[in-house]
Amino acid sequence: MAFHCRECGDDGHFARDCPNKGWVASNASDGRPAWCGLCNENSRHVELLDRRVKRCQCHPESHMQLRHHRKCPHCHKTVVTWDTSPDCAKHILAGAIRAYVGPGPQQPKPALESVASRQAAESRAAREEFAGGLPTPGEYPAAPHTPTPA
Numbered sequence: 001m002a003f004h005c006r007e008c009g010d011d012g013h014f015a016r017d018c019p020n021k022g023w024v025a026s027n028a029s030d031g032r033p034a035w036c037g038l039c040n041e042n043s044r045h046v047e048l049l050d051r052r053v054k055r056c057q058c059h060p061e062s063h064m065q066l067r068h069h070r071k072c073p074h075c076h077k078t079v080v081t082w083d084t085s086p087d088c089a090k091h092i093l094a095g096a097i098r099a100y101v102g103p104g105p106q107q108p109k110p111a112l113e114s115v116a117s118r119q120a121a122e123s124r125a126a127r128e129e130f131a132g133g134l135p136t137p138g139e140y141p142a143a144p145h146t147p148t149p150a
Contacts, residue, residue: 036057036058038056039056045059068081068082074088079091079093080094
């Protein structure tokens with residue numbers, strides 16, 4: 001007669017001798033395997049030395065590939081899903097570190113205010129009435145005072 005465990009549901013042992021007792025107890029609340037203590041307890045991810053993150057062995061989906069990875073039907077290598085190259089030698093392998101090939105660093109563009117102020121200064125310098133510089137407030141002609149109707 002086979003023994004049936006009332007703790008984990010497996011056959012061959014009693015509940016008091018259950019080898020899965022810790023795993024079952026930790027899974028009772030959230031359905032995840034027991035935490036290993038080496039990774040982040042909430043995310044179950046491990047940060048690698050090169051700042052990448054991977055799933056820990058205690059992650060509930062550690063045996064599954066990531067959603068943005070797929071297996072090439074020809075060479076069976078794990079590649080990213082946006083890799084559409086039919087040539088297996090040119091695959092973008094999942095997890096491979098590649099050098100950045102985008103545009104180089106760009107010089108910062110001058111702020112629009114500084115460009116506008118430079119253009120205004122050049123325009124003033126070119127005009128005859130501002131040849132000696134901007135007039136001081138005392139040199140401006142007095143504006144006629146018009147009383148506002150009450």
